[in-house]
Amino acid sequence: MREREDEWTGLMRSAISGDSAAYHRLLKAVTPVLRAAARRGLARAGQPVDQSEDIVQDILLAVHLKRHTWDTSAPFAPWLFAIARNKLIDALRRRGRRIFVNVDDFAEILPGEVAEPTASASEVAAQLQALPARQRDVLQSIAVDSASIKDTAAKLSMTEGAVRVALHRGLASLTAKLREQ
Amino acid sequence: MDTDQLIQTLAADNENRARPVGFALMLALLAAAPVSLLIFFAELGVRPDVMTAMHNPFFDLKFAVTLALAISATAVSLHLSRPETSLRGFGWWLLIPAGILVAGISGEMMMPQRAPMMTRLVGSNSKACMAAIPAISLPLLAGALYGLRQGAPARPAIAGAVAGMMSAGLAATLYASHCTDDSPLFVATWYTIATALVTAIGALMGARVLRY
Numbered sequence: 001m002r003e004r005e006d007e008w009t010g011l012m013r014s015a016i017s018g019d020s021a022a023y024h025r026l027l028k029a030v031t032p033v034l035r036a037a038a039r040r041g042l043a044r045a046g047q048p049v050d051q052s053e054d055i056v057q058d059i060l061l062a063v064h065l066k067r068h069t070w071d072t073s074a075p076f077a078p079w080l081f082a083i084a085r086n087k088l089i090d091a092l093r094r095r096g097r098r099i100f101v102n103v104d105d106f107a108e109i110l111p112g113e114v115a116e117p118t119a120s121a122s123e124v125a126a127q128l129q130a131l132p133a134r135q136r137d138v139l140q141s142i143a144v145d146s147a148s149i150k151d152t153a154a155k156l157s158m159t160e161g162a163v164r165v166a167l168h169r170g171l172a173s174l175t176a177k178l179r180e181q
Numbered sequence: 182m183d184t185d186q187l188i189q190t191l192a193a194d195n196e197n198r199a200r201p202v203g204f205a206l207m208l209a210l211l212a213a214a215p216v217s218l219l220i221f222f223a224e225l226g227v228r229p230d231v232m233t234a235m236h237n238p239f240f241d242l243k244f245a246v247t248l249a250l251a252i253s254a255t256a257v258s259l260h261l262s263r264p265e266t267s268l269r270g271f272g273w274w275l276l277i278p279a280g281i282l283v284a285g286i287s288g289e290m291m292m293p294q295r296a297p298m299m300t301r302l303v304g305s306n307s308k309a310c311m312a313a314i315p316a317i318s319l320p321l322l323a324g325a326l327y328g329l330r331q332g333a334p335a336r337p338a339i340a341g342a343v344a345g346m347m348s349a350g351l352a353a354t355l356y357a358s359h360c361t362d363d364s365p366l367f368v369a370t371w372y373t374i375a376t377a378l379v380t381a382i383g384a385l386m387g388a389r390v391l392r393y
Contacts, residue, residue, distance in 0.1 A: 081265075
């Protein structure tokens with residue numbers, strides 16, 4: 001477990017210094033752990049666990065938009081679990097439950113426990129439809145059609161810079177909409 | 182959008198990272214400062230005898246207290262803007278201004294005084310003090326909260342309260358140069374009430390705007 005967390009810290013450091021592939025690997029690596037913790041939190045609150053994927057996506061968006069608050073000299077896992085815990089509590093509160101979520105819930109999860117299939121989430125997809133057209137088109141193109149920024153720019157007749165701006169704004173407003181719902 | 186697609190999208194946005202919270206906070210405070218300065222100079226202004234007042238250690242002490250509050254609250258605000266932090270181990274910073282004030286009060290007690298204690302405590306500007314400090318601090322508080330929105334505080338209400346202390350400390354520093362009541366007893370009473378008010382406003386606003 002210790003090794004796993006050291007690996008995350010290393011990947012996040014590379015990500016911060018501009019390595020998008022490392023960032024992709026990191027997000028892939030933490031997702032099953034977040035998913036298992038979300039399921040556990042939902043189960044304990046007596047909520048259907050099939051909503052866990054919405055919480056996972058909510059956490060991933062927060063990690064993305066707040067990663068500048070991570071101190072690169074500190075280990076990554078405590079920061080990640082603090083965000084995950086916050087989002088899990090938020091999600092349970094929105095569903096009308098208050099529950100104590102222990103940070104250890106995240107740390108305790110063993111690799112064997114986390115082999116869950118990717119479930120579908122509905123909240124992000126629903127809020128995506130409410131975004132301004134340009135942001136929505138860019139997000140659709142990159143997320144759903146797996147297009148690169150360059151291809152997206154060509155397809156939508158935008159500059160690459162404009163695609164990057166629309167992508168970031170789209171992710172930020174998506175997060176704001178999820179928070180306010 | 183399934184989670185793999187979301188991850189792919191986030192990775193595509195890796196180049197876009199926000200600036201550090203401290204930088205955002207500084208810019209926001211610099212943007213808000215002219216509004217507060219305008220309120221101060223239009224309505225109050227520096228007291229006319231400021232050159233002689235500067236030789237009074239109790240006049241200078243006011244700035245030590247208010248600046249200590251502003252600086253320690255800024256440090257605590259930046260600390261609390263990270264998701265994994267709490268006041269624990271850091272909250273004592275906020276006691277520094279109170280400590281300076283207590284030292285000032287004991288110092289004043291040991292000196293011969295022309296005015297009785299209650300007169301010094303009540304002073305002649307208590308109402309102005311309680312109105313001016315919140316009025317000057319509100320633009321700064323709005324700026325501070327705007328800057329701190331870049332952060333990810335675990336407890337938004339507490340982060341907002343500390344932002345309130347920061348702006349009250351800055352506002353009180355301005356106000357102290359106007360006010361002719363220099364007794365630490367006056368400061369401990371009325372500045373504290375004004376700061377508590379701004380802190381409460383900060384907590385209420387922080388709970389709404391600092392959630393992430």
